[in-house]
Amino acid sequence: MENIISKYCIIQNRKVIVDGETQFEDKDNLEYGKLMKSIYKHYQIKYPKYFKMDNLCKIAFLGSEILMHDKENIKNIDPARVGVILQNTHSTIDTDKKYTNTIKDKSNYFPSPAVFVYTLPNVMIGEICIRHKFQGENACFISKDFNPEFITEHVNELLDEGKMDACITGYADYIDGKYKAIMFLVEKNKENRKDNISFKAKIIKNLIK
Amino acid sequence: MNTIYTVSNNIITSLGFSSNENFEALKKGVSGIKETSDPEITQIPLHVSQVDSERLNNEFSHIGNPADYTRLEQIMILSIDDAIKQTDINPESDETIFIFSSTKGNIDLLERNNLSFGEDRIHLWKLGEIISRFFHSPITPVIISNACVSGLTAITTGAQLLRKRKYKNAIVCGGDIISEFTPSGFQSFKAISPQPCRPFDANRDGITLGEGAGTIILSSEEKHAEESNPIIFRGGANTNDANHISGPSRTGDGLYYAIRNALADANKTDKNIDYISGHGTATPYNDEMESKAISWAELEHVPVNSLKAYWGHTLGAAGIVESIAGIYSIQENCLIKTLGYSEHGVSKRLNIITEYKETTIKNFLKTASGFGGSNAAAYFSQINND
Numbered sequence: 001m002e003n004i005i006s007k008y009c010i011i012q013n014r015k016v017i018v019d020g021e022t023q024f025e026d027k028d029n030l031e032y033g034k035l036m037k038s039i040y041k042h043y044q045i046k047y048p049k050y051f052k053m054d055n056l057c058k059i060a061f062l063g064s065e066i067l068m069h070d071k072e073n074i075k076n077i078d079p080a081r082v083g084v085i086l087q088n089t090h091s092t093i094d095t096d097k098k099y100t101n102t103i104k105d106k107s108n109y110f111p112s113p114a115v116f117v118y119t120l121p122n123v124m125i126g127e128i129c130i131r132h133k134f135q136g137e138n139a140c141f142i143s144k145d146f147n148p149e150f151i152t153e154h155v156n157e158l159l160d161e162g163k164m165d166a167c168i169t170g171y172a173d174y175i176d177g178k179y180k181a182i183m184f185l186v187e188k189n190k191e192n193r194k195d196n197i198s199f200k201a202k203i204i205k206n207l208i209k
Numbered sequence: 210m211n212t213i214y215t216v217s218n219n220i221i222t223s224l225g226f227s228s229n230e231n232f233e234a235l236k237k238g239v240s241g242i243k244e245t246s247d248p249e250i251t252q253i254p255l256h257v258s259q260v261d262s263e264r265l266n267n268e269f270s271h272i273g274n275p276a277d278y279t280r281l282e283q284i285m286i287l288s289i290d291d292a293i294k295q296t297d298i299n300p301e302s303d304e305t306i307f308i309f310s311s312t313k314g315n316i317d318l319l320e321r322n323n324l325s326f327g328e329d330r331i332h333l334w335k336l337g338e339i340i341s342r343f344f345h346s347p348i349t350p351v352i353i354s355n356a357c358v359s360g361l362t363a364i365t366t367g368a369q370l371l372r373k374r375k376y377k378n379a380i381v382c383g384g385d386i387i388s389e390f391t392p393s394g395f396q397s398f399k400a401i402s403p404q405p406c407r408p409f410d411a412n413r414d415g416i417t418l419g420e421g422a423g424t425i426i427l428s429s430e431e432k433h434a435e436e437s438n439p440i441i442f443r444g445g446a447n448t449n450d451a452n453h454i455s456g457p458s459r460t461g462d463g464l465y466y467a468i469r470n471a472l473a474d475a476n477k478t479d480k481n482i483d484y485i486s487g488h489g490t491a492t493p494y495n496d497e498m499e500s501k502a503i504s505w506a507e508l509e510h511v512p513v514n515s516l517k518a519y520w521g522h523t524l525g526a527a528g529i530v531e532s533i534a535g536i537y538s539i540q541e542n543c544l545i546k547t548l549g550y551s552e553h554g555v556s557k558r559l560n561i562i563t564e565y566k567e568t569t570i571k572n573f574l575k576t577a578s579g580f581g582g583s584n585a586a587a588y589f590s591q592i593n594n595d
Binding site for chain 1: 252312313314316319320331332333334337338349351352353354355356362366369373375389390393394395396397398446447448449450451452453454455462463466470474580581582583
């Protein structure tokens with residue numbers, strides 16, 4: 001049976017689109033940090049660790065929060081069988097640059113562990129897992145652009161082989177003030193319904209047009 | 210599901226430029242870790258395992274112009290080239306996929322603000338593009354950056370792609386280099402040992418970093434495998450601790466789930482495992498967590514080692530180079546001692562290998578854990594056993 005998108009969320013161009021509907025729009029031309037914070041407030045998220053996160057983790061985390069909002073059924077799935085598998089383009093170059101600045105000047109040499117810890121792109125996956133105690137399949141793939149063919153095939157295979165029951169997946173990226181998240185909550189199909197959206201590359205390309 | 214053969218491999222570290230050279234050093238108990246005060250890498254004396262730059266330049270100049278490639282690209286290309294030359298697998302075929310793993314890629318370009326290779330060159334996708342183009346691959350490569358488990362994630366992803374018969378061959382290469390970035394970061398965490406690391410030891414006090422690359426070629430075609438009793442990839446899994454982004458689980462649950470899921474993927478129901486190639490970074494928390502996970506999996510009796518005191522923690526290469534050492538342990542029927550270990554220092558009773566030993570080895574389990582709470586495990590065995 002096909003796996004289905006039980007919810008999707010796109011954060012780009014100052015908008016948050018959930019299941020095709022614009023739920024948030026910034027008209028004040030906010031800079032990235034403030035824009036993310038207003039999304040955080042809009043969804044009434046309460047998670048102080050958010051404020052420690054780097055720019056990449058923030059957008060991936062918000063995407064996952066929006067996906068999980070009102071998805072009570074996921075809590076009934078064994079968290080060891082919920083995966084988090086994401087794609088990204090620019091790794092953590094934004095934070096890498098910040099970290100490099102702390103070691104550039106040898107007379108003012110203060111490498112920061114709080115910055116260094118965010119210099120790995122899979123840390124965004126770790127943050128989502130910690131939030132929901134998800135312990136299933138994990139992987140961070142890097143590709144030049146969002147590659148729905150690869151991610152759908154990979155995630156569908158893991159679901160079909162019974163290695164997980166649900167997955168937060170998709171794409172999250174941040175560099176130089178540019179950001180994009182295209183994220184999906186994918187589950188095994190339990191009942192055939194007309195409005196089911198199967199997790200297929202062709203369908204995703206239509207959704208994000 | 211089709212069989213995934215391990216066809217050929219290569220390791221480039223401080224201990225040599227081939228798997229054979231590296232494994233001979235491991236058998237003799239030789240470490241490649243040395244102290245350095247190179248100001249390009251560290252502000253205080255540091256123990257580290259580095260690839261010989263002069264030899265790298267010499268060897269690379271036989272296959273390409275060293276001026277056109279970064280240090281990491283040269284190491285990874287040489288590693289892949291050596292592994293390919295041992296087989297008749299065609300890297301230019303659309304049935305052969307390249308899979309790369311790296312934590313930081315060409316990070317030295319960013320630190321030194323080196324734009325001579327172009328602005329894009331610091332990106333991991335570009336690293337993959339440059340290397341796969343060198344070998345004239347017509348396919349977009351897969352790139353994985355999953356912290357210290359990257360190499361194992363790359364192997365399990367490669368196997369997954371072959372199992373589905375999407376491709377016939379996977380050239381899996383992981384690599385990372387030592388610049389100032391990673392040592393200074395781990396120093397800021399106070400996670401680097403002032404001495405060569407001592408995995409699982411009572412006096413362990415942190416990691417030793419290393420650089421290098423490992424390549425393992427997987428194929429679903431029997432014709433590429435060794436004729437008698439080839440070693441195959443049986444199963445693998447990736448999990449998360451969901452505990453802390455920079456500290457391992459206190460209970461070992463994430464790594465235990467990875468071991469459990471990898472063995473389930475391999476359809477292995479008994480506990481007859483001949484060897485565990487552990488992660489053993491020699492930080493107090495990691496090794497303790499690992500001992501709990503191995504105990505939880507009821508594998509305390511299985512001989513286990515960590516190879517980190519030989520070539521350091523090679524980050525994106527670690528899962529691959531250590532899996533290759535496991536393959537050599539099967540092929541040469543021997544177990545490598547855990548260099549640096551003398552007094553037991555983890556709470557669970559593990560069967561830590563303390564002396565080089567010749568004994569029949571038919572299979573092994575490889576494990577890894579890293580930042581972001583990531584864990585991975587993979588199980589390999591001879592085809593006619595298990």
